[in-house]
Amino acid sequence: MAILNWTGNPLVDTGLAVMIARAGKEKIEDFTADDFNNVVSDGIWLAKANRQLKAFAMVVGINSPLTNPSLNSSLRKKNGGKLDPRDDEGLKQYCKLLIELKESALKDLKEESALKGKSGKFLCESCGERPATEVLSKYKKRIGRDWFPLAGSIGSDAQTLPAASRTARICSQCLLSIQFLPLGSIIVGGKIACFQYTYMELTQLFVKKIYKETINNLQLLKSGDKLPAIGQGKGTKIALIELIDTMYELQSNKRIYELPQFTSLNIWLFSNSGQEPDSDLIEIPNDALTFLWNAAMLRREEIEKLVMKESKKIDFQLLECIKRKSEYAGFYPQKETKPASKELFELYHTKVLGNSSSKLKIAEWLAYQIKTKLSTGNKNDNKLLSKLIKEAAYKDKELLAKIKGIFAELAEEGLFSLEDYSLLFPRETETKQIRIKNDGFKWIWFYLNHENINDKKPEGGDNLFTHPLIKAFAKDTFDYYQKEKGMKYIEKKILDAFKKGEITTSDLQRWFINLAKIKEGYTNEKWDDLCRDDNGNNMTNEVRFQFRLEMANLYRLAGGGK
Numbered sequence: 001m002a003i004l005n006w007t008g009n010p011l012v013d014t015g016l017a018v019m020i021a022r023a024g025k026e027k028i029e030d031f032t033a034d035d036f037n038n039v040v041s042d043g044i045w046l047a048k049a050n051r052q053l054k055a056f057a058m059v060v061g062i063n064s065p066l067t068n069p070s071l072n073s074s075l076r077k078k079n080g081g082k083l084d085p086r087d088d089e090g091l092k093q094y095c096k097l098l099i100e101l102k103e104s105a106l107k108d109l110k111e112e113s114a115l116k117g118k119s120g121k122f123l124c125e126s127c128g129e130r131p132a133t134e135v136l137s138k139y140k141k142r143i144g145r146d147w148f149p150l151a152g153s154i155g156s157d158a159q160t161l162p163a164a165s166r167t168a169r170i171c172s173q174c175l176l177s178i179q180f181l182p183l184g185s186i187i188v189g190g191k192i193a194c195f196q197y198t199y200m201e202l203t204q205l206f207v208k209k210i211y212k213e214t215i216n217n218l219q220l221l222k223s224g225d226k227l228p229a230i231g232q233g234k235g236t237k238i239a240l241i242e243l244i245d246t247m248y249e250l251q252s253n254k255r256i257y258e259l260p261q262f263t264s265l266n267i268w269l270f271s272n273s274g275q276e277p278d279s280d281l282i283e284i285p286n287d288a289l290t291f292l293w294n295a296a297m298l299r300r301e302e303i304e305k306l307v308m309k310e311s312k313k314i315d316f317q318l319l320e321c322i323k324r325k326s327e328y329a330g331f332y333p334q335k336e337t338k339p340a341s342k343e344l345f346e347l348y349h350t351k352v353l354g355n356s357s358s359k360l361k362i363a364e365w366l367a368y369q370i371k372t373k374l375s376t377g378n379k380n381d382n383k384l385l386s387k388l389i390k391e392a393a394y395k396d397k398e399l400l401a402k403i404k405g406i407f408a409e410l411a412e413e414g415l416f417s418l419e420d421y422s423l424l425f426p427r428e429t430e431t432k433q434i435r436i437k438n439d440g441f442k443w444i445w446f447y448l449n450h451e452n453i454n455d456k457k458p459e460g461g462d463n464l465f466t467h468p469l470i471k472a473f474a475k476d477t478f479d480y481y482q483k484e485k486g487m488k489y490i491e492k493k494i495l496d497a498f499k500k501g502e503i504t505t506s507d508l509q510r511w512f513i514n515l516a517k518i519k520e521g522y523t524n525e526k527w528d529d530l531c532r533d534d535n536g537n538n539m540t541n542e543v544r545f546q547f548r549l550e551m552a553n554l555y556r557l558a559g560g561g562k
């Protein structure tokens with residue numbers, strides 16, 4: 001039977017995972033009372049390690065007996081502030097407290113069942129399982145931020161625990177776990193990060209990896225020097241690489257073939273030093289974790305290379321993009337760098353951003369069509385193609401109009417429908433006027449930068465992700481002019497005029513009014529709904545283009561064209 005359980009407190013659990021790793025165990029169930037005793041031992045090894053770890057001050061500040069200048073005279077300013085190893089009054093006191101905490105925790109373990117519900121004892125506010133310790137109060141010490149992160153101190157700050165009114169109540173075991181936390185610490189964006197999976201075995205393996213690296217780094221360190229925590233000064237990138245590496249190790253040892261179902265990850269971030277203690281949370285839901293898991297399995301080297309090259313600005317780093325569910329610029333071509341593989345790009349889009357693979361396939365197929373058309377065309381076409389491939393060409397309005405012209409050509413050839421278009425460029429829902437989400441242009445640009453692109457068009461659905469009136473409006477207009485003026489008129493006065501850019505809002509209005517005379521449903525309100533913005537101004541760019549696509553299809557279906 002397990003002597004300890006995970007507490008749910010990410011700080012305490014990370015410290016606990018270090019203790020388990022130190023004992024050479026992989027599961028909390030295998031961690032025995034003897035292991036516990038041996039791991040803490042006389043506390044000296046831990047005190048020495050903590051003194052060298054920069055993470056220690058980040059976890060408990062500088063008022064711990066181990067680092068407080070009043071107990072470690074060499075740390076005083078007048079002595080240069082550099083710790084002299086012989087100056088170990090603080091170390092002695094720290095170890096003494098560690099031993100007492102250990103004994104008290106072991107006693108709690110033995111008496112655990114007897115204590116349940118025992119009156120007069122407060123329960124620990126961190127684990128809720130064991131009685132609050134009396135070890136510190138015996139020495140007239142309070143539990144503040146110097147013993148438990150974010151515990152607050154009386155009269156100055158109220159943080160996660162109600163210590164603004166009284167001292168926090170924490171058990172010996174939880175306090176002891178915190179002393180192990182620096183050895184399993186990794187820094188994400190300047191804060192200590194605790195990785196808490198819903199599947200705790202993964203947490204244990206992750207912490208074990210960080211612990212082992214930290215211990216190795218400590219062994220290489222000169223005595224008296226301080227060891228920066230893993231990931232310090234690197235934004236979020238090192239944490240992400242560690243995360244991917246742990247997944248890769250699990251996969252290659254065949255310990256865990258697949259990510260356990262429904263697993264998600266919370267990365268708790270906190271800083272406990274200085275005047276502004278703070279905490280934050282990065283939630284990595286199951287889908288995003290599946291992206292990382294599959295990326296670790298299929299494209300580990302590629303993704304790690306990308307992450308290593310990231311800029312220092314957190315906003316542009318992959319972990320932050322995963323957190324915000326936003327596009328990651330690193331997947332797109334950049335000056336002198338090729339874009340990411342299609343596999344990695346599509347994994348990110350489907351898992352993290354929730355884009356369907358049929359959307360991406362349409363973009364890829366359009367890239368193929370654009371490339372084919374322009375590379376077999378004249379000099380100007382070739383020039384246009386190289387412009388479209390170039391960085392950020394998709395942001396250029398003139399170029400976008402040219403791309404849309406190719407869409408219309410494809411529609412005239414019967415290859416591309418309004419349904420296909422609206423799948424890739426669905427209607428923006430936040431605006432009154434019809435406007436599209438134009439991420440699709442960026443994806444086309446991504447695929448244009450690849451050699452092996454798919455020439456097969458995916459099965460388009462029948463769903464229309466735009467205003468349904470556009471389709472009906474085009475059909476009724478087509479029927480009207482076919483009857484009144486014939487196919488030649490439609491070709492010259494509508495399709496060719498569109499191509500020349502001659503169709504304006506007033507043409508659209510004219511067609512609308514024509515229909516209003518003969519058909520129900522072409523009312524002022526409908527026009528307003530379809531063509532006006534919030535201020536009542538006509539805004540018909542997108543409506544005209546979609547109308548044109550549909551018109552081209554109708555014309556071809558009716559037997560028009562060459």
Ligand SMILES: [Zn+2]
Nearest residue numbers: 124127171174
């Ligand atoms: Zn506790």
